Amino acid sequence: MPKDGGIGASSKRREDVRFxxxxxxxxxxxxxxxQAHVFFLRSDVAHGTITSINTSAAEAMPGVVKVFTGTDFEAVGGMPCGWQVTDKHGQPMQEPRHPILAHGKVRHVGEPVAAVVAETLEQARDAAEAIELDIAELPAVVDMKAAVAGDAPKVHDDLTSNLCYDWGFVEENKTATDEAFANAAHVTTLExxxxxxxxxxxxxxVAVGDYARGTGDSTLYTTSQNPHVIRLLMGAFVLGIPEHKLRVxxxxxxxxxxxxxxxYQEEAFCTFAAKACNRPVKWTSSRSEAFMSDAHGRDHVTKIELALDGNNNFAAIRTETFANMGAYLSTFAPSVPTWLHGTLMAGNYRTPLIYVNVKAVFTNTVPVDAYRGAGRPEATFQLERVIDKAARELGVDPIALRRQNFITEFPYATPVAVEYDTGNYVATMDKLEEMGDLSGFAERRAASEAKGKWRGLGVNCYIEACGIAPSNLVGQLGARAGLYESATVRVNATGGxxxxxxxxxxxxGHETSFAQVVADMIGIDENMVEIVHGDTANAPMGMGTYGSRSLAVGGSAMVRATEKIIAKAKKIASHLLEASESDIELKDGAFSVAGTDKSVAWGDVTLAAYVPHNYPLEEIEPGLEETAFYDPSNFTYPSGAYACEVEVDPDTGKVTIERFTAVDDFGNVVNPMIVTGQVHGGLAQGIGQALLENCAYDENGQLLSASYMDYAMPRADDLPMFSVDHSCQTPCTHNPLGVKGCGEAGAIGSPPSVVNAVVDALQSGGKDVTHIDMPLSPARVWAAMQ
Amino acid sequence: MAQVSMTVNGKAASGDVEGRTLLSTFLRENLELTGTHVGCDTSQCGACVVHVNGEAVKSCTMLAAEAEGADVTTIEAMANADGSLSTIQQAFQDHHGLQCGFCTPGMVMSASALLKDNPTPSEAEIREYLEGNICRCTGYHNIVKAIMAASGQDVSSIAAE
Amino acid sequence: MYNFDVETPGTVADAVAALGRDEAQALGGGQTLIPTLKQRLASPSVLVSLTGVAEMKGVCVGDDGQLCIGGATTHATVASEARAHYAGLAELASHIGDPAVRNRGTIGGSLANNDPSACYPAAALGSGATIVTNARSIAADDYFEGMFSTALDEGEIITEVRFPIPQAANYQKFLQPASRFALVGVFVAKYAEGVRVAVTGASNDGVFRWTEAETALASNFSADAVSGLALSGDDMISDLHGTGDYRAHLVGVMTKRAVAAAA
Structure with a gap:
């Protein structure tokens, strides 16, 4: 265990005490x-025309403040989409208008149609029932392939079809890829x-809008990962509130x-309604509402083909994916199946030719956007499943086939437009084999068989792109935002x-881990550093937390700002020590003159900055506060190798995870305890996807899994203790901390190994099953066995 | 509206509530004890677990009126008298048994109820007991470990930092 | 929830009187009813809470040797107090829902609701229990009338459930992965007079007795006895979590496991 506090220490989380x-x-x-409360009347049909809406009875109900419908929002903007994808013909994607409250038509179950603001939430809900709403139901499109068939009903009448875009990547490689398939010794196909x-x-x-008539200032309290982004999108594109009059x-x-x-609409609504009603307006989602109003994730249907040469080297990959956008484009939805997915199709392997085709489709379902991993789990799953299938078809060991095709030299430019800076896939696989005791699997399988269970082993690798990323690059790719991060470091007179x-x-746990970094740089106790986040009134600007970017991008901005602080503090110290600035060293919270015993403590320097009696005022300003913006030069590329062992109950099809080993290369690690926890959580979500979770609609667009009664959340007894390692570290070469990001790895890396393991188990039980679609519920596994 | 009176965290508490007012609503809104959370509406997630007359219950699935005269304990009363973390709370911090903190109050209340009935539960017993407490962040590994540690069991062989 | 009044009677008589009010509904532990009310699927004007009725609580063995459980007795109490007398029933009670649910949910509430995936209906039917109300006694065989439907009249309260104690019994529950209710649950009880097999979770008609299995087990109480038997999936529930055929298959598997565990 490294020293207390600082980089590399498993410092306990300070935020835990309040939680x-x-x-x-x-x-x-x-x-x-x-404050008043709002309840949204939501559509109970997937697709229909609003023929009439009468709110007069509702307005007369007890406690009602005001009732809103779509017409109240004609003067404001629709919900913006932050990423424009260009299709394979060079045309921009089709982008429908997304109203705050439905206007004219409803397009998914759960779409807000009207909103009642009342003294209490129950009164608002009581009144919402008194709204006379008539919707003439239209045929719904739910299945993606049906949605793009010629005769499908259109989700948006003003678009040419339900196809948002047809994206080819890399379009220039298509012909060569097709030729490689024509010449392949073996082709493995998986749908x-x-x-x-x-x-x-x-x-x-939850959202709480507040408006101060005296100043014209709006404030929104919201459950967001990125308050600055909400301020920008809602202020500039929806409500027309300048950022200096809007705090999020x-x-x-x-x-x-x-x-x-x-x-989300509810955020814009509460901000808008607070001004319209001249009182704070609060919305609290129920879990049932969340199922039909939170953006969903994943929902791809893919055909992947892997071409191999006569020596089992990967020659080419070709994929065709249908990606569900839902009824509207959520904020970053178009980027997920394209730039966060196609660019990862090389995985950990040398495959000279790759062609990815993605058709994004509108359906009468809740919008789909990024969910932990976002595009990368989809890429990893198809690649690692098709490799496993290929190994089985070729009769070779799936680990050996992977090892044979590993990328071993870095930097490595993939044929899908990204360049991996570092990695060591051999090392992570070696570690996996050792830690997971893969050589002991045969013995464990025999033990399982002795008690009537089929045991399977599944392995996979993964690569992800994190720390999104250079603003100039993402701008070329269609992002309508920069993706830097900022930090301000304010030093107080007494040194905190x-x-x-x-x-x-x-x-x-940023409040802990970010403090460790700054404390380490200065050599002071981590408790002298406070991390403030989540309020646009404090942090100068921010793009927020997603895509495992916080430490790689936000942490780097913080390092840069701290470096500026240290540089200025050295100037002050050199004055106090009457020495040349170039001779000043900072170590363990004290500035010293190299080669002498002269030193001045951190606190004396900070005090001098604010009490500048003996201070070089002609050279530098008083005070010690610096801001830095950091825009990365590349993504980071965490990678890893995972192994899952399952038991399948031949009588019922029930799958039990018996062992799960995850070996990750995150580059440098600031707080190993937190990193391990992030992996645990990701694994639970990945295993949840593989075995339990399924958001299902019927053919009419009714949400079948609309609560925890039907959406299976992983519970404590669904999961084992995990075996997690991140000692294989190839630091990122282009950010100051050498960190890569760890938040999504577990969710990206785990589903394929679970499915590979179940297929392996079924094969061992004599069942010729090569694939089962997730989730591998007992019913699906049993059906596959029949 | 009807008046309801109970003892909450050792103090008399009363308020006017509707028949439909849930105990969780009474705690959060009338008493401003917002440590008790509501994460679902089907009585499954367990973020709202409190103790009523010493037993763990889901406060979102109990009417405030049903708690008339009851002795209710919430997360706000689980720390030691001097404000330091209790053994269970400290174990959660020591073993990183929480991330976003939203399910945590319910987890602590359930863990406390478990250890009262079963002072040294096995890993399997803990996992089964937590069936009604959903955590989306931790994968449960460190929660289970924390509860084992809080019960005085040696957890050094269980992987993690 | 729609608003309602709450009555908290202390006696069965007061409870019955309160249930005479317009649109009154009994409230047991509320573990199913309150979520239902949250969805506004019911709109009682008054809820009559039965948890304060002391005479409806507790577990005892009657003079006739039957296990008597008060209608307002929680699952947790049954799990602990019935164990010495009827372990199979206590074991079933100890796996209903989760610990917090078991501290509130009651046997009377569960049987009155008759959820097609609930555990207690299988125990009551599988034990040939008697459902005692404020007005009469109803044999389990006459009590369950299909999904969410029972022989109870409006305003009638389950005050007690009487279980004949079997020579051996076991309940096997295969969990629906999301709700953790029974995707299929099979209760097997062996009595001197014969074997009863009750199935929950599976049928569109709610809990039912698998009479072919009962007959087979009567002469040979072993898992092998039911190996050749099969139910049709046609009348079984078919949903997101399993087809009718899968449920029918699971009934066989769970029956065998219950017999093996009981024998």
Missing amino acids: LTGAGNYTDDINIRG LVNNRLVANPMEPR VAPDVGGGFGTKIFH LVVMTGSHSHGQ
Whole structure:
């Protein structure tokens, strides 16, 4: 264990004390004097024309403040989409208008149609039932392939079809890829579904809008991973509020997993209604509402083909994916199946030719956007499943086939437009084999068979691209935002520091780990550093937390700002020590003159900055506060190798995870305890996707898995203790901390090994099953066995 | 509206509530004890677990009126009298048994109820007991470990930092 | 929830009187009813809470040797107090829902609701229990009338459930992965007069007795006895979590496991 505090120490989380004692401050804990509550009347049909809506009875109900419908929002903008994808013909994607409250038509179950603001939530709900709403139901499109067939009903009448875009990547490689397939010694083909999921952070979304007539200032408290992004999107594109008159606060947030990145109608509504009603307006989602209003994740249908040469070297990969957008484009939805998915199709392997085709499709379902991993789990799943299938077809060991095709030299430019800076896939696989005791599998299988269970081993590798990323690059790719991060470091006179970061912590423990970094740089106790985040009134600017970017991008900004602080403090120290600035060294919280015993403590320097009696005022300003913006030069590329062992009950099809080993290369690690926890959580979500979770609609667009009664959340007894390692470290070469990001790895890396293991188990039981679509519920596994 | 009176965290508490007012609503809104969280509406997630007359119950699935005269304990009363973390709370911090903190109050209340009935539960017993407490962040590994540690069991062989 | 009044009677007589009010509904532990009310699927004007009725609580063995459980007795109490007398029933009670649910949910509430996936209906039917109400006694065989439907009249309260104690019994529950209710649950009880097999979770008609299995087990109480038997999936529930055929298959598997565990 490294030293107490500082980089590399498993410091206990300071945020835990408030969370463990009920003293957290989540958005729903915020109640503003005079606040009213809103209840949204949501569509109960998937597709229809609003023929009439009469709110007069509702307006007369007890406690009602005001009732809103779509017509109240004609003067404001629709919900913006932050990423424009260009299709394979060079045309921009089709981008429908996304109203705050439905206007004219409803396009998915759960779409808000009207909103009642009342004294209490129950009164608002009572009144919502008195709204006379007539919707003429239209045929719904749910299945993606049916949605793009010629005669399909259109989700948006003003678009040419339900096809948002048809994307080819890399289009220039298509012909060569096809030729490689024609010349291949072996081709393995797999058609699979990446199941639709609901992120389900345990805290449902909440928004509280507030408006001060005296100043014209609006404030929104919201459950967001990126309050600055909400301020920009809502202010500039929806409500027309300049950023200096709009404050967005995301206090303690109870998990995000992607679904709290996006700007939602309810946020804009509460901000708008607070002004319209001249009182604070609060919305608290129920879990049932969350299922039909939080953006969903995944939902890809893919055909992947892998071409191999006569020596089992990967020659080419070709994929065709249908990606569900839902009824509208959520904030970053178009980027997920394209730039966060196609660019990862090389995985950990040397495959000279890759062609990815993605058809994004509108359907009468809840919008789909990023969920933990976002595009990368979809890429990893299809690649690692098709490799396993190929190994089985070729009769070779699946680990050996992977090893044979590993990328071993870095930097490595893939044929899908990204360049991996570092990695050591051989080392992670070696570690996996050792830690997972893969050589002992045969013995464990025999033991399982002795008690009537079929045991399977599944392995996979993964690569991901994190720390999104150079603004100039993502701009070329269609992002309508920059993707830097900022930090302000404010040193107080007595030496304590406050770091205001644009990254947001909603479970990741930044308040602890970020403080460790700054404390380490200065050589002071980590408790002298306070991390402030989540309020646009504090941090200068921020793009927020998603895509495992906080430490790699936000942390780097913080390092840069701290470097500026140290540089200025050295100037002050050199004055106090009457020595040349170049001779000043900072170590363990003290500045010393190299080669002498002269030194001055950190606190004396900071005090001098604010009490500048003996101070070089002609050279530098008083005070010690610096801001830095950091825009990375590349993504980071965490990678790893995972192994899963399952038992299948031949009588029932029930799968039990017996062992799970995860070996990750995250580069340098600041707080190993937190990193391990992030992997655990990712594994649970990945295993949840593989075995349990499934967001299902019927053919009419009714949501079948609309609560925890039907959406299977992983529970404690669904999961084993995990074996996790991150000692294989190839530091990132282009950020100052050498870190890569760890938040999504577990969710990206785990589903293929689970499915590979179940297929292996079924094969060992004599069942010729080569694939089962997730989730591998007992019923599906049993059906596959028949 | 009807008046309801109970003892909450050792103090008399009363308020006017509707028949439909849930105990969780009464705690959060009338008493401003916002440590008790509500994460679902089907009585499954367990973020709302409190103790009523010493037993763990889901406060979102109990009417405030049903708690008339009861002795209710919430997360706000689980720390030691001097404000330091209790053994269970400290174990959760020591073993990183929480991330976003939203399910945590319910986890602590359930863990406390478990250890009262079963002072040294096995890993399997803990996992089964937590069936009604959903955590989306931790994968449960460190929660289970923390509860074992809080019960005085040696957890050094269980992987993690 | 729609608003309602709450009555908290202390006696069965007061409870019955309160249930005479318009649109009154009994509230047991509320573990199913309150979530239902949250969805606004019911709109009682008054809820009559039965948890304060002391005479409806507790577990005892009657003079006739039957295990008597008060209608307002929680699952947790049954799990602990019935164990010495009827372990199979106590074991079933100890796996209903989760610990917090078991501290509130009651046997009377569960049987009155008759959820097609609930555990207690299987125990009551599988034990040939008697459902005692404020007005009469109803044999389990006459009590369950299909999904969410029972022989109870409006305002009638289950005050007690009487279980004949079997020579051996076991309940096997295969969990629906999301709700953790029974995707299929099979209760097998062996009495001197014969074997009863009750199945929950599977049928569109709610809990039912698998009479072919009962007959087979009567002469040979072993898992092998039911190996050749099969139910049709046609009348079984078919949903997101399993087809009718899968449920029918699971009934066989769970029956065998229950017999093996009981024997």
